[in-house]
Structures are given as structure tokens and as C-alpha cells.
Amino acid sequence: MKKDIEIPIVKNVYIAMIQEWNDDFLAKKWNAYILNDRNSPIEMALVVSKGYEGNKKTSTMRHSIAFMDPKSYAKIELVQDDVLQLNNEFYLTFFADGKLYEKKFLFKKNSIDENLVIKVPLMNQPGILGQ
Numbered sequence: 001m002k003k004d005i006e007i008p009i010v011k012n013v014y015i016a017m018i019q020e021w022n023d024d025f026l027a028k029k030w031n032a033y034i035l036n037d038r039n040s041p042i043e044m045a046l047v048v049s050k051g052y053e054g055n056k057k058t059s060t061m062r063h064s065i066a067f068m069d070p071k072s073y074a075k076i077e078l079v080q081d082d083v084l085q086l087n088n089e090f091y092l093t094f095f096a097d098g099k100l101y102e103k104k105f106l107f108k109k110n111s112i113d114e115n116l117v118i119k120v121p122l123m124n125q126p127g128i129l130g131q
Contacts, residue, residue, distance in 0.1 A: 008099045012037040015047070015090045015105040016120045017079065017112050018127040030084065030112055032076040035122050036068040038096065043067050045094040047076050051086035053109055058083055073122055084112045090130060105130030 014035040022029040032049065036042050045065040051058040063076050079088065088107040093100065107130050117126035 006099075008101050010092075010101045010103040013042065013092070013094070013101070013103070014121070015076070015092060015130040016073075016123070016127045017107060017130075018120065018123065018125055019114065019117075022078070029081075030079045032079055032090065033073050033123070033127075034065065034068070034076055034092065035073040035120070037071060037122050039070050040096055041067060041069055042094045042096045042101075045092065048091045049077065049089065051083045051088045053086045056086060058086065071122060079112070085109055088112070107131075 014037065016033050016035055017030050018033055019028050019030050021027075034045060034047060043066065045068060047063045047065075049061045049063070061077060065074050068074060076090070087109050090105040090107075091102070092105065093102040095101070107128065112128055117128055119125070120127040120129065
């Protein structure tokens with residue numbers, strides 16, 4: 001019975017941190033994005049995020065995106081500078097092709113750094129992809 005349960009693997013959907021200019025803070029700030037690099041849309045995406053290390057932890061944030069076109073991206077949240085010193089976890093669930101997908105993306109503490117950026121797919125901007 002257990003062997004008959006199919007657990008689909010998340011492919012071509014990412015959580016990325018992109019550093020962008022923020023007019024409110026008049027400085028460059030890190031923003032979390034969800035990227036749908038699939039050839040099909042995703043629906044009812046839910047992202048639960050939190051930061052933690054030992055006894056230190058942030059409040060849990062929840063975000064939803066009703067629909068994302070193929071090859072698109074959407075901003076999830078601004079990540080405050082003091083939270084970058086913690087492990088940042090983004091737990092993503094979504095529907096696509098009639099199936100429920102889920103994946104945990106982790107940015108380890110101090111891994112969100114200008115010196116560690118790569119070219120993020122789809123956005124063609126420097127950033128960091130969650131593992």
C-alpha cells in the first residue's frame with residue numbers, strides 16, 4: 001500500500017533571494033521570490049517562512065499566491081538584515097498538473113551574502129537560490 005503512494009518531486013520551482021533597491025529604506029535589501037520555471041502553471045502556492053538558530057526564532061510568516069503562469073516569478077517578502085544571520089526556511093506547497101507538490105528550501109545562516117550570488121534563472125539577476 002505504501003509503495004503505491006506517489007510523492008511527486010519538485011522540479012523547476014525555486015525560492016531565491018534577490019538584493020534590490022528599496023525606496024522605503026533608501027538602501028539595498030534582500031527580497032525572497034518564488035520562481036516557476038516550469039512549462040505549466042502552478043496554483044494555490046503557499047509559502048510558510050521562518051528564521052531560527054538555537055533559541056532564537058522569528059515569527060512564522062504565511063504567504064499565498066493563487067496562480068502563477070509558466071516561466072514567471074512573484075515576490076514573497078522582504079527579509080530584514082538581522083534575520084539574515086539566522087537559518088531561513090521556506091516551506092512551499094502548490095498544485096500543478098493535478099498533483100500536490102511540497103518542498104522545503106533552506107538558506108543557512110550567513111549564506112545570504114553579496115559575495116555568494118549567482119545568476120538566478122528566469123529573473124536574470126544576481127541572487128541566491130535556496131537549497
